[in-house]
Amino acid sequence: MVKGAAYIDYVLVSKDKLKEELAERLNKMQEIIKKVEEKNAGNDKVLIKDNTLAHLKETFIIALNYLAVCNSSKVDEYKKLIFDKLAYIRENKLLTLAQYKEAYQLLEQILAV
Amino acid sequence: MDEATQYVYQVPDLRAMFLMDFGNVIRQIVDLLTYSDISADTKTFDKEELRNKLRAAISYALALLASTWGYSMSEQDQEGVKMAKAKLTALFNRVVSNSQLTYLELLDIYFTLIQQVSIILNYKTPVPRPRPGNYEIT
Numbered sequence: 162m163v164k165g166a167a168y169i170d171y172v173l174v175s176k177d178k179l180k181e182e183l184a185e186r187l188n189k190m191q192e193i194i195k196k197v198e199e200k201n202a203g204n205d206k207v208l209i210k211d212n213t214l215a216h217l218k219e220t221f222i223i224a225l226n227y228l229a230v231c232n233s234s235k236v237d238e239y240k241k242l243i244f245d246k247l248a249y250i251r252e253n254k255l256l257t258l259a260q261y262k263e264a265y266q267l268l269e270q271i272l273a274v
Numbered sequence: 275m276d277e278a279t280q281y282v283y284q285v286p287d288l289r290a291m292f293l294m295d296f297g298n299v300i301r302q303i304v305d306l307l308t309y310s311d312i313s314a315d316t317k318t319f320d321k322e323e324l325r326n327k328l329r330a331a332i333s334y335a336l337a338l339l340a341s342t343w344g345y346s347m348s349e350q351d352q353e354g355v356k357m358a359k360a361k362l363t364a365l366f367n368r369v370v371s372n373s374q375l376t377y378l379e380l381l382d383i384y385f386t387l388i389q390q391v392s393i394i395l396n397y398k399t400p401v402p403r404p405r406p407g408n409y410e411i412t
Contacts, residue, residue, distance in 0.1 A: 172293060172294070172297045172400050172401055173395060173398040173399065173400060173401075174399055174400070176397060179399070215308065215309055218307075218308045218309070219304075219309075222304055222308055225384075225385050225388070226388055226399045228385075229385060229388040229389040229399055230389075230392045230397045230398065230399055244378055244381065247378070248377075248378055251377060
């Protein structure tokens with residue numbers, strides 16, 4: 162059943178809300194990094210996979226949605242970097258902690274757009 | 275009142291209806307783009323399924339665009355909508371005419387689609403969440 166304008170408000174996300182969501186996800190990623198580092202004595206070669214990787218992929222998709230509403234000259238550059246990372250994940254199905262940290266840094270830069 | 279007129283009166287908001295259809299299919303697309311090749315899920319990536327869903331999403335986006343016709347808009351917004359129509363049509367042709375698209379090409383189509391729809395909807399996008407909060411990160 163269509164609820165008209167109320168539904169439109171419900172289903173749509175503005176740039177600010179996407180930014181908020183991205184920031185929350187970055188906090189979660191920071192927690193993960195801390196937890197993995199503690200567990201593995203700072204070993205950057207430890208592998209990230211399964212649900213943590215799924216969370217990262219979902220975060221990349223949200224970052225793409227965020228970039229889609231950004232009117233910035235940086236959009237194409239960041240889009241390409243996300244694509245490269247997604248292509249790598251798709252092929253290898255895992256990341257090292259060091260690569261996960263790089264992904265975090267990229268998302269942090271995107272958040273600043 | 276004839277049947278067709280009655281139907282038109284029964285539809286409260288065409289824009290909302292197309293947006294709902296678009297939002298539903300976009301969620302499925304995000305799901306395919308995000309989870310389909312993660313080992314925790316057994317489902318493998320189905321390119322044809324993604325291609326079909328993208329085709330549907332572009333059709334809904336074009337319908338959404340048509341339903342905004344006549345809304346009061348600035349000249350700049352009108353130009354943006356015209357451009358969006360051209361880009362969406364080009365995307366549709368790209369999806370329909372090329373069955374050999376790679377994952378990244380399909381992702382590129384998704385991105386351009388969201389970008390254009392955000393212009394039609396004044397810089398907002400549909401909720402990009404496939405499965406809100408129902409999996410645990412270990």
